[in-house]
Amino acid sequence: MKLKKPEILSKFNDLTVINTNSSKGPYHVVCQCSCGSITDVSMYHLLSGNTKSCRCQKSKIQNNGQGAVSLKDLYSTYKRNARNRNLKFSLSIEEFSLLTHDNCHYCGSEPRPYNKYLTKDGQQKRKGKKYKDSTIKLAEIMVNGIDRKDNGRGYEISNCLTCCVICNRAKNNMTYEEFIKWIDGVKKN
Numbered sequence: 719m720k721l722k723k724p725e726i727l728s729k730f731n732d733l734t735v736i737n738t739n740s741s742k743g744p745y746h747v748v749c750q751c752s753c754g755s756i757t758d759v760s761m762y763h764l765l766s767g768n769t770k771s772c773r774c775q776k777s778k779i780q781n782n783g784q785g786a787v788s789l790k791d792l793y794s795t796y797k798r799n800a801r802n803r804n805l806k807f808s809l810s811i812e813e814f815s816l817l818t819h820d821n822c823h824y825c826g827s828e829p830r831p832y833n834k835y836l837t838k839d840g841q842q843k844r845k846g847k848k849y850k851d852s853t854i855k856l857a858e859i860m861v862n863g864i865d866r867k868d869n870g871r872g873y874e875i876s877n878c879l880t881c882c883v884i885c886n887r888a889k890n891n892m893t894y895e896e897f898i899k900w901i902d903g904v905k906k907n
Contacts, residue, residue, distance in 0.1 A: 721745060721761045731770035731810075733759060770810070785859030789815055791834040792861065796873065806872030809864075813875050818861040822882040824889075824901060829860035830882075867894045 723738045724730070724747060733749040740746035742758045749759045751772035763769035793814050800807035809817070821828055834857050835842060835849050842848055865881030866873065869891055881889070889897045 721765065723747065723761065724765065730764050731767070733757075733764065733769070733771060735764075785857065788832055788834040788857045788859045789818075789861075792818065792832060796864065800873055805866075806874065808872070808874050809878065813878075814864075817864050817878055817880050819859075820862065820880040822862055822885055823865070823879040824885040824897070825882060827862065827882040827884070829862045832859050832861045833857050865889060869893070 724735050726735055726738060728735045730749075732752040734752075735747050736750050736756070737748035740748050740758045745761050746758045747761055747764065748756060749764070749772075750756050753772065755772045757772040759769050790811070793811050796809075796814065797807045819829060833854060835844065835854050837843055842854075862880050862882050863886050864873065865879045865886050867877050867879055871877045888900075892900065
């Protein structure tokens, strides 16, 4: 498959093509990241969307302190579950983080604790060797889930709302409009 070189100043996520002649060869281009760094990028990874930044976004996520490991774990779980259900997943980790750290769109419930290393009842997931208390403490975050407003579409920012577990289960396969109508009926009674 022959790749068509992108035009100079073409933008791909956080990367802008500034030179189509890379020292790494004919299948690479030189890009400037939104953080200001210059990097050589594989055209395949750039055009397919696999490379979105110079890795600065990845390091921001890895180094953002408390809860980073749990946020990445939850993000990967959502992506994998979407893929297994043949749903598009185009949320960036930043969009995912903003959605999951907000109050529920429907009822206003605040985020609940989540920890990659613990089960829902607070027991360590790992069998045998136990995690250090400090490791567990650093992994703790407060999150809600994500509801797809239109169940026929995937996880796109325009189709996603913050949603607690209870509202997500209650909505199930209802349309957004049907669920709002159901909520209004519950409020009246």
